Amino acid sequence: MPVSPVNGIDVYYERSGTGPRLLFLNGSGATLETAGLLIKPFTERCDVLAFDQRGLGRTSIPPGPYSMADYAADAAALLDDVGWDACRVVGVSFGGMVAQELAVTFPARVEKLALCCTSPGGPDLASYPLHELATLPPEERARRGIELLDTRFDADYLAAHPADRGLAEMMVSRHTAEKSTETRRGETEQLNARAGHDVRGRLDRITAETMVACGRYDGIAPLANSEFIAAHIPRAELHEYEGGHAFFAQDAKAIPEIMEFLAT
Numbered sequence: 001m002p003v004s005p006v007n008g009i010d011v012y013y014e015r016s017g018t019g020p021r022l023l024f025l026n027g028s029g030a031t032l033e034t035a036g037l038l039i040k041p042f043t044e045r046c047d048v049l050a051f052d053q054r055g056l057g058r059t060s061i062p063p064g065p066y067s068m069a070d071y072a073a074d075a076a077a078l079l080d081d082v083g084w085d086a087c088r089v090v091g092v093s094f095g096g097m098v099a100q101e102l103a104v105t106f107p108a109r110v111e112k113l114a115l116c117c118t119s120p121g122g123p124d125l126a127s128y129p130l131h132e133l134a135t136l137p138p139e140e141r142a143r144r145g146i147e148l149l150d151t152r153f154d155a156d157y158l159a160a161h162p163a164d165r166g167l168a169e170m171m172v173s174r175h176t177a178e179k180s181t182e183t184r185r186g187e188t189e190q191l192n193a194r195a196g197h198d199v200r201g202r203l204d205r206i207t208a209e210t211m212v213a214c215g216r217y218d219g220i221a222p223l224a225n226s227e228f229i230a231a232h233i234p235r236a237e238l239h240e241y242e243g244g245h246a247f248f249a250q251d252a253k254a255i256p257e258i259m260e261f262l263a264t
Contacts, residue, residue, distance in 0.1 A: 003058075004051075006077040007070070012058035013051035013078060017043030019263055020111075021087035023075065024050040025095030025102075027117075028130060028194060029187050031057030034174060035092075038248065041255050042090070045263035049087070051078060053098070055186030064189040068197045072101035079109065088262050089208075090114040093221065093245065094190065097121065097197045100229075104202040113210040113233075114258050117218055117245050119225040120232070121197035128220045131191040142172045148219035150244025167249055203232040210236035211261045213254065215247030 004011045014032055022042060026035050031052050042048050052059040054066060054074055075098060079087065086109045091099025096118025103110045119127040128148055133141050146153050146168045158165040179187075210233045214226035223240065230238035239257065243250030248258070 004078050004081040006074050006081065009054055009060035009062050009074075011051050011054070011060070011074060011078055013049060013082075015047065015049045015082070017046050017048045019046040021084055022046035022048050022262055023079065023084075023087050023089045024048055025075065025089065025091040025098045026050070026053060026056075027093030027095050028190060029056065029174075030092075030095075033057060038092070042259060042262070045259055046088070049078070049082060049084070053095075053190070055189045061182055061186040061189075064185075064192065066189045066193040068097060068101045068193055069105070071098045071193065072105055075102050076106055076109065085109065086111050088112040088114075090116065090258065090262060091118060092116045092248075093118055093127070094194055096221075097127075097194065097199075100199045100203070100206075101197070103208060104199055104205045107205055107207045110206070110208040112262055113206065113208040114213060114262055115210065115226075115229060116213045116258065117215060117221045117226075117247065118229070119197070119221045120200045120203060120229050122200045125200060125225050125228050126197065127194070127225070129195060130220070131188070131195060134188070134191075145172060149246060150215070150250075151217045151219045153244070164250065167246060171246065200228070200232070203229065204234060206233045206236075208235065211239060211258065212236055213239045213241065213247070213258055215241050215243040215245060215250070217244040218247070220245045 096115040212230040230236040241247040241251040241254045248254040
């Protein structure tokens with residue numbers, strides 16, 4: 001089992017595929033086990049390094065609080081440990097926040113950057129405060145989570161779109177699964193770090209060619225947030241897709257276009 005001693009914790013990682021070096025950064029609460037289907041396509045054209053971020057999966061759950069700088073430092077230290085001076089980076093949702101923090105802190109280490117369904121942070125451009133959902137009763141939390149996933153997702157829409165209904169049910173089941181107290185603690189620490197994310201005034205430090213990918217109906221990371229990111233990174237281009245926060249599972253063009261950008 002590949003484990004890297006990083007910043008005082010043990011980070012579990014996996015590496016697979018061939019091609020350009022690519023660091024994959026997962027979303028809130030996601031682990032290599034739960035995000036395998038999303039990571040796998042990238043291994044067809046890239047040498048993919050992916051890991052369970054601090055507090056999650058098979059990586060250590062150290063005492064909190066955690067900061068976004070901690071997550072970026074973990075990623076940089078893992079690159080050191082596997083011998084990568086620089087690589088291409090793709091971040092999804094929370095992973096996109098980590099990717100932004102990594103790219104503004106260590107710009108020379110990021111060769112190309114793909115930021116998916118994410119936000120720059122701050123009081124007006126933050127992603128939805130997911131930590132607040134934990135205070136809701138289970139049924140209301142599930143309903144609100146579905147609404148945020150895609151702003152079109154009401155009962156009538158889901159009844160008429162079985163594929164989207166299946167996606168919504170899968171996401172709800174992932175967040176309502178039985179988990180240990182320690183696992184929940186790690187997830188909570190991650191959400192608290194997420195709430196402090198803010199790179200709005202530092203995006204111009206990113207030197208890599210950047211693809212900003214978003215869903216038009218995303219209730220967690222609204223389109224305006226991606227528009228801001230694309231407008232403030234010098235070499236960025238915005239790509240809108242037909243879908244919500246999980247647009248890569250809704251729009252068949254999304255993953256191939258992101259892969260093409262990263263692999264070429």
